[in-house]
Amino acid sequence: MTAFNFETPSRQSAKGIIVNLGVSTYRFIRGTIIIIGAFFIQYIRSDKVYDFTTPKVIIPAIGFIVFMIVLSILRYRNFKFHVTTEHFVLKQGVFNKEEISVAKSKIQNVLIKQNVLQQIINVVSLAIETAGDEKTEIEITALPREKANALKETLLSHQNIERQEIEIETEVFFKASTKLLVLEGITENHLKSFVVIFAFIVGTYRDLKDFIENLNISNQIKSNFNLDDESLMSLLLFNVSIVIVILILAFLYSLTKTVIQNFNLVVKQKKDDLEISKGLFNKINIGLIASRLQTTTLTTNRFKRALGLYQLKFTQAMMNKKQQLKFNIIGLNKIKVDELLERFYPKALPLVENHKPNSYIIYRVIIISLIPLLIINGFLIFAPPYLYLINVPIVALLAYNTYFTYKKLYYSIDDKYVVVGGGALINTTTSFLEISKIQAVTLTQSIFQRRRGLATVEMHSASKDLNIPHIDMTTALNIKNYLLYKIESEDKDWM
Amino acid sequence: MFTNSQIDITTLPKLEDLKLEPISPKYFTIIIINVLVTYLSFIGALVVLKYFIEDDDGFHSVFWYIIVVLILASISQMIIYKLGFKKRKYALREKDIIYSSGYIVNNTTTLPLNRIQHLEITRSFMARRLGLATLKIYSAGESGGDIAIKGLPNAIAEKQYAHLTSVLNDRV
Numbered sequence: 229m230t231a232f233n234f235e236t237p238s239r240q241s242a243k244g245i246i247v248n249l250g251v252s253t254y255r256f257i258r259g260t261i262i263i264i265g266a267f268f269i270q271y272i273r274s275d276k277v278y279d280f281t282t283p284k285v286i287i288p289a290i291g292f293i294v295f296m297i298v299l300s301i302l303r304y305r306n307f308k309f310h311v312t313t314e315h316f317v318l319k320q321g322v323f324n325k326e327e328i329s330v331a332k333s334k335i336q337n338v339l340i341k342q343n344v345l346q347q348i349i350n351v352v353s354l355a356i357e358t359a360g361d362e363k364t365e366i367e368i369t370a371l372p373r374e375k376a377n378a379l380k381e382t383l384l385s386h387q388n389i390e391r392q393e394i395e396i397e398t399e400v401f402f403k404a405s406t407k408l409l410v411l412e413g414i415t416e417n418h419l420k421s422f423v424v425i426f427a428f429i430v431g432t433y434r435d436l437k438d439f440i441e442n443l444n445i446s447n448q449i450k451s452n453f454n455l456d457d458e459s460l461m462s463l464l465l466f467n468v469s470i471v472i473v474i475l476i477l478a479f480l481y482s483l484t485k486t487v488i489q490n491f492n493l494v495v496k497q498k499k500d501d502l503e504i505s506k507g508l509f510n511k512i513n514i515g516l517i518a519s520r521l522q523t524t525t526l527t528t529n530r531f532k533r534a535l536g537l538y539q540l541k542f543t544q545a546m547m548n549k550k551q552q553l554k555f556n557i558i559g560l561n562k563i564k565v566d567e568l569l570e571r572f573y574p575k576a577l578p579l580v581e582n583h584k585p586n587s588y589i590i591y592r593v594i595i596i597s598l599i600p601l602l603i604i605n606g607f608l609i610f611a612p613p614y615l616y617l618i619n620v621p622i623v624a625l626l627a628y629n630t631y632f633t634y635k636k637l638y639y640s641i642d643d644k645y646v647v648v649g650g651g652a653l654i655n656t657t658t659s660f661l662e663i664s665k666i667q668a669v670t671l672t673q674s675i676f677q678r679r680r681g682l683a684t685v686e687m688h689s690a691s692k693d694l695n696i697p698h699i700d701m702t703t704a705l706n707i708k709n710y711l712l713y714k715i716e717s718e719d720k721d722w723m
Numbered sequence: 724m725f726t727n728s729q730i731d732i733t734t735l736p737k738l739e740d741l742k743l744e745p746i747s748p749k750y751f752t753i754i755i756i757n758v759l760v761t762y763l764s765f766i767g768a769l770v771v772l773k774y775f776i777e778d779d780d781g782f783h784s785v786f787w788y789i790i791v792v793l794i795l796a797s798i799s800q801m802i803i804y805k806l807g808f809k810k811r812k813y814a815l816r817e818k819d820i821i822y823s824s825g826y827i828v829n830n831t832t833t834l835p836l837n838r839i840q841h842l843e844i845t846r847s848f849m850a851r852r853l854g855l856a857t858l859k860i861y862s863a864g865e866s867g868g869d870i871a872i873k874g875l876p877n878a879i880a881e882k883q884y885a886h887l888t889s890v891l892n893d894r895v
């Protein structure tokens with residue numbers, strides 16, 4: 229079958245020592261960065277010059293490095309794995325011995341990853357994900373790529389024996405060029421990054437203040453700080469320029485993030501399944517198995533749609549959150565999107581009938597919109613009256629947002645799928661869920677909804693929920709009865 | 724033969740016609756005790772803090788306000804629990820299990836029996852005294868979709884558990 233023999237216990241590549249060392253050094257630094265930083269600052273503050281070349285410092289330092297190296301070697305020596313007919317067995321541990329055995333049938337997914345260090349020494353890491361239990365995290369950190377691929381095949385071989393034959397049919401479905409990724413990055417929702425950077429700046433405000441004081445800018449500002457109308461204007465200008473700087477930073481941040489995370493995005497198709505690989509520094513390789521697919525969300529925004537760019541987000545059963553987030557394909561055009569949707573949700577589109585939720589959602593969005601409005605006006609109390617004009621564009625923006633939130637909301641249920649559309653001013657989303665994948669259905673009704681005879685239907689899947697918000701109680705009950713009837717009468721496997 | 728006739732929604736089994744069973748009234752005692760324990764430990768911690776903190780930073784002047792707020796909060800929480808207690812109901816149908824609860828936000832979750840992953844009965848210290856149990860029914864749902872019927876009399880919990888287990892065993 230393969231050139232590699234996995235039946236006898238074997239170690240990973242000897243380069244694993246380097247990876248082990250790298251990982252433990254990284255963990256050590258991450259764990260003690262605060263202490264080291266504190267000592268360093270102390271050292272700089274005190275004017276003492278300490279001689280680092282005395283044996284008192286050098287011997288423990290060398291001892292520590294030797295200890296780390298020895299530990300990495302021991303860890304490598306004690307790390308052995310093999311594959312029996314039904315199990316994957318891993319023995320590890322220097323002081324605490326551990327033997328993990330995973331039934332092949334329980335293996336959900338095999339991930340092949342590569343971080344910077346691994347890229348330099350040309351090895352990959354192979355992680356095994358199992359059903360349910362989140363604690364069993366199995367990772368072999370240093371394998372040559374061919375061996376890792378062979379092991380992945382061996383581990384997943386039970387899932388369908390025909391896989392070997394189909395192997396040849398693997399073909400590239402989609403490849404994103406760097407130009408496309410840059411376009412995607414430019415049209416990202418920069419407001420999100422804006423909030424992240426804003427929070428970061430507020431968090432590090434004290435440090436920033438020190439920094440600015442050192443630059444002697446603050447003196448200039450302080451001298452202008454005699455609260456007359458003119459200096460208020462300059463203060464305002466200062467704040468506006470800060471906002472603009474943050475906006476530019478946010479733009480660059482989301483642009484580089486998009487490009488780095490999706491660098492060299494390649495989607496390959498294998499019979500029903502997809503294989504996605506992407507990433508510049510952290511190369512990831514994920515398999516999307518059709519039977520495990522839960523929800524799919526099609527996202528676009530005004531700018532992206534003008535450029536014909538769409539994004540598909542998938543969630544799979546038994547995946548942890550971190551991977552769910554990364555599970556998207558960006559830069560797709562309309563044809564590719566339709567092709568993928570048709571593959572996973574045959575005949576779901578075009579929708580038979582769109583239904584609108586109750587207009588109660590408009591009141592809700594208006595009430596939520598009042599919060600930022602009140603906060604902004606709270607700041608304006610002390611400002612000169614003409615600044616109240618800022619309310620005009622904000623109210624217009626919130627009004628548009630409310631209008632589009634309602635306009636974009638709809639749901640559709642046929643005999644196989646639930647489709648829910650949503651979005652706000654800029655974004656538009658369409659979510660798909662197969663009825664047979666629903667685990668449980670909840671009707672929720674808040675006291676505000678009760679007064680109006682409304683309810684929300686929550687459909688729980690094995691990875692993400694899908695909600696139909698604010699519909700009439702009778703419709704909600706009908707939907708729930710219908711969904712339960714479908715799940716209970718068909719008795720289809722959800723995985 | 725494959726058929727695909729239209730389904731008349733009005734003929735489907737209706738959730739709204741179902742008579743839901745209330746849980747044991749004794750469970751309210753446990754709720755009250757839980758609320759009291761939570762708030763009393765808060766108040767206790769504040770009283771201890773009062774002895775250790777000197778009256779420089781104005782802690783003593785707000786001390787009684789905090790205590791009053793905590794007492795009011797505990798009373799309103801108990802009232803909400805009292806109002807919501809009637810809403811804690813469950814029902815077992817041939818093919819699914821239903822649990823409803825909540826006053827401010829009422830949730831009615833229905834879990835089809837063919838989606839059950841595993842079952843669990845737990846009894847807290849107080850529940851053991853009162854002969855009550857919690858029946859937990861897990862689906863593979865990631866966020867929500869699990870049911871925990873709290874305050875079932877022991878005998879009923881055991882019976883439900885046995886019934887559901889037999890359904891699970893028949894399924895395979």
